[in-house]
Amino acid sequence: MIDRLIEGIKKKKAPIVVGLDPMLNYIPEHIKKAAFEEYDETLEGAAEAVFAYNKAIVDATYDLIPAVKPQIAMYEQFGIPGLAAYKRTVDYCHNKGLVVIGDIKRGDIGSTSAAYAVGHLGKVMVGTTIHTPFDEDFATVNPYLGSDGVNPFVDVCRENDRGIFVLVKTSNPSSGEFQDQKIDGRPLYELVAEKVNEWGSEIVGNYGYSDVGCVIGATYPEMGKTLRKLMPKTYILVPGYGAQGGKGADLIHYFNEDGLGAIVNSSRGIIAAYKQEKYASFGDEGFADASRKAVEDMLLDINGALGA
Amino acid sequence: MIDRLIEGIKKKKAPIVVGLDPMLNYIPEHIKKAAFEEYDETLEGAAEAVFAYNKAIVDATYDLIPAVKPQIAMYEQFGIPGLAAYKRTVDYCHNKGLVVIGDIKRGDIGSTSAAYAVGHLGKVMVGTTIHTPFDEDFATVNPYLGSDGVNPFVDVCRENDRGIFVLVKTSNPSSGEFQDQKIDGRPLYELVAEKVNEWGSEIVGNYGYSDVGCVIGATYPEMGKTLRKLMPKTYILVPGYGAQGGKGADLIHYFNEDGLGAIVNSSRGIIAAYKQEKYASFGDEGFADASRKAVEDMLLDINGALGA
Numbered sequence: 001m002i003d004r005l006i007e008g009i010k011k012k013k014a015p016i017v018v019g020l021d022p023m024l025n026y027i028p029e030h031i032k033k034a035a036f037e038e039y040d041e042t043l044e045g046a047a048e049a050v051f052a053y054n055k056a057i058v059d060a061t062y063d064l065i066p067a068v069k070p071q072i073a074m075y076e077q078f079g080i081p082g083l084a085a086y087k088r089t090v091d092y093c094h095n096k097g098l099v100v101i102g103d104i105k106r107g108d109i110g111s112t113s114a115a116y117a118v119g120h121l122g123k124v125m126v127g128t129t130i131h132t133p134f135d136e137d138f139a140t141v142n143p144y145l146g147s148d149g150v151n152p153f154v155d156v157c158r159e160n161d162r163g164i165f166v167l168v169k170t171s172n173p174s175s176g177e178f179q180d181q182k183i184d185g186r187p188l189y190e191l192v193a194e195k196v197n198e199w200g201s202e203i204v205g206n207y208g209y210s211d212v213g214c215v216i217g218a219t220y221p222e223m224g225k226t227l228r229k230l231m232p233k234t235y236i237l238v239p240g241y242g243a244q245g246g247k248g249a250d251l252i253h254y255f256n257e258d259g260l261g262a263i264v265n266s267s268r269g270i271i272a273a274y275k276q277e278k279y280a281s282f283g284d285e286g287f288a289d290a291s292r293k294a295v296e297d298m299l300l301d302i303n304g305a306l307g308a
Numbered sequence: 309m310i311d312r313l314i315e316g317i318k319k320k321k322a323p324i325v326v327g328l329d330p331m332l333n334y335i336p337e338h339i340k341k342a343a344f345e346e347y348d349e350t351l352e353g354a355a356e357a358v359f360a361y362n363k364a365i366v367d368a369t370y371d372l373i374p375a376v377k378p379q380i381a382m383y384e385q386f387g388i389p390g391l392a393a394y395k396r397t398v399d400y401c402h403n404k405g406l407v408v409i410g411d412i413k414r415g416d417i418g419s420t421s422a423a424y425a426v427g428h429l430g431k432v433m434v435g436t437t438i439h440t441p442f443d444e445d446f447a448t449v450n451p452y453l454g455s456d457g458v459n460p461f462v463d464v465c466r467e468n469d470r471g472i473f474v475l476v477k478t479s480n481p482s483s484g485e486f487q488d489q490k491i492d493g494r495p496l497y498e499l500v501a502e503k504v505n506e507w508g509s510e511i512v513g514n515y516g517y518s519d520v521g522c523v524i525g526a527t528y529p530e531m532g533k534t535l536r537k538l539m540p541k542t543y544i545l546v547p548g549y550g551a552q553g554g555k556g557a558d559l560i561h562y563f564n565e566d567g568l569g570a571i572v573n574s575s576r577g578i579i580a581a582y583k584q585e586k587y588a589s590f591g592d593e594g595f596a597d598a599s600r601k602a603v604e605d606m607l608l609d610i611n612g613a614l615g616a
Contacts, residue, residue, distance in 0.1 A: 021420070023419065023423075024433075024434070032435070036434075036435055040437075041434045041435035041436065041437035042434065042437070042439075043432075043434065043439055043441060045434055045435070046432070046434040071416075071420055073414070073416055073420045073421070073423040073424045073427070074420070074423050076423065076424060076427045076428075076441075077423040077424070077426055077427035077432050077441065078427070078432060078434075078439075078441060079395065079427065079439070079441030079442060080388065080391055080392050080395060080441075082427070082441070083388055083391055084388050087387065087388060105414070105415060105416055105450075106381070106413070107413060107450060108379075108381055108413055109478060109479070109480040109483075110480065111331065112329070112379055112381045112382070113381070115331075115381040115382050115384065115385040116381045116384060116385070118385055119381070119384045119385035119386070119387065119390070120384075124351075124354070124385050124386060125332075126332070126344075126349045126350065126351065126353055126354040126386075127340070127344055127349035127353070128349065129348075129349035129350070131350075131351055131386075131387070133351060133384075133385065133386060133387030133388075133390070134387060142413075142415060142450050142452055143452070143486065144450055144451070144452040144475060144478075144486060144487070145475070145478050145480060145482070145483060146478075146480065146482035146483050146484070146485035146486055146487070147482040147485060148480040148481060148482040148483070149480070149482075167452060167453070170417065170452075170453050170454075171417070172417040172418065172453060172454065172456040172457070173456060174453070174454035174455040174456040174457075175417075175453060175454050175456070176454070177454035177455060177499075177503065178451065178452060178454055178496060178499065178500065179452070179454070181489075181491040181496060181499065182491060182492075183489040183490060183491060183496075184490075188486060188489060188496065191485075191486065191489065192486065195485065
């Protein structure tokens with residue numbers, strides 16, 4: 001699956017992913033009004049607003065981008081109807097030819113991790129019938145429980161040609177509380193990085209990258225530089241661009257010399273672009289066009305920094 | 309909410325929780341047959357079988373136990389219908405007066421963690437209407453992202469009288485890969501434990517325990533003993549009893565001198581008891597009665613070890 005992602009990145013000259021993390025307060029009033037008129041102010045109404053918002057943004061940007069990253073928490077907060085909107089979003093993006101990275105940050109042990117893995121990236125058997133419940137292409141995984149938690153995902157990736165991004169160094173201010181703690185002089189995130197190499201060593205694709213990628217926040221560029229060297233075959237999913245403070249120039253060391261190796265996510269900066277002063281002229285009705293313009297600007301920033 | 313859990317434990321003399329982690333291969337054929345006749349071998353069929361199985365076990369055990377712990381992965385693997393069965397299980401257990409610990413192991417940052425927290429333990433607003441989507445009483449939380457990930461849960465617990473159990477030392481064999489790594493001579497899980505104290509310090513109930521609990525596996529009794537002293541006000545949720553190898557005698561140091569402070573989970577050992585040689589005489593049809601007997605035996609083992 002990493003090969004398909006790389007091909008999309010190369011074809012569209014776009015090492016970026018749009019984070020579909022819809023908060024209700026990002027969604028323009030006219031979208032919410034239409035959804036609530038149909039479903040009232042129910043969880044179904046919220047879910048309908050979320051899907052309509054996503055759909056408009058995807059329709060306005062899919063030709064520019066290789067992938068989307070829906071953040072499942074933003075759907076899960078609306079219960080079962082919200083999760084149904086997540087699944088509709090995954091399917092809609094697939095129909096538009098996009099790679100879908102499910103930002104689910106799951107992680108448990110043994111058969112429990114396997115259940116998450118098959119539910120999101122694989123197949124489950126019911127009697128003698130096979131189902132693919134959520135059917136994302138990639139999922140993000142939390143490594144705190146160790147190999148017992150990650151290996152079931154790796155097995156499912158191998159069997160179904162899917163991929164994962166394991167959290168190594170996250171973009172938030174307090175990520176250092178545990179991740180930066182020194183073990184024999186080296187931070188914990190480097191130990192996790194070494195395990196990422198190990199977990200991914202047997203599922204490497206045609207471009208030399210593994211289906212086991214990692215997450216490193218844009219907000220820690222020096223650590224990104226070190227980690228890039230430590231995991232040469234690992235694709236890095238980079239959150240924290242834009243709204244969280246990361247800039248294109250900070251991110252050049254997340255890439256390898258082949259111009260590959262990283263994919264930068266922006267969520268709020270794209271999907272709620274119309275709320276920024278910079279894109280205010282699009283107005284509420286033009287929110288999706290504002291998102292398209294924000295994608296174009298992000299590409300200029302990042303490709304400019306890369307000299308691509 | 310920790311007070312309600314403690315009151316249930318005291319009233320029923322049962323410091324235990326039944327893990328509702330239904331794998332399809334645990335479920336007796338007659339239950340699956342009935343579900344598949346109604347819904348075919350669909351995800352709805354799997355979900356119906358899971359709920360019917362849970363319901364029978366809850367009906368046979370609810371008077372003996374204070375709480376259940378459904379493992380959401382086992383439902384999520386069946387997609388949206390599976391998650392609907394999770395929600396039905398939560399509601400059914402509430403109707404039986406049980407405290408529900410959602411074993412969801414979520415954890416993200418900022419507004420994303422807040423979305424998980426309100427979706428599972430709090431309220432979401434849709435327009436001007438308030439909803440309580442999943443409505444568990446407790447949730448398990450992964451601490452790898454630091455305080456940014458946990459504090460939004462703590463806030464929701466404070467506002468809604470709910471609780472969390474933060475992963476400190478998990479029961480699996482490879483939990484030591486990261487959790488046991490030494491930082492200035494002390495294992496990482498002790499650092500996490502200190503943060504658990506901090507996160508929970510302002511929401512302490514009438515029995516002196518915080519609404520912020522922790523998870524420590526039954527399979528590491530020596531570490532449990534140390535951690536008990538390090539977190540005197542923290543309730544410990546203890547997985548790994550039974551099928552994973554933990555015994556009552558190993559667990560006495562997880563409790564405080566007040567006889568409180570820990571609640572021991574058994575999943576497979578209870579819900580699939582009828583598959584054990586010891587309970588084989590109940591037969592497939594008597595699976596729920598076998599679960600009841602397994603609960604009684606677990607209580608004898610644990611209360612015996614505690615001298616209660």
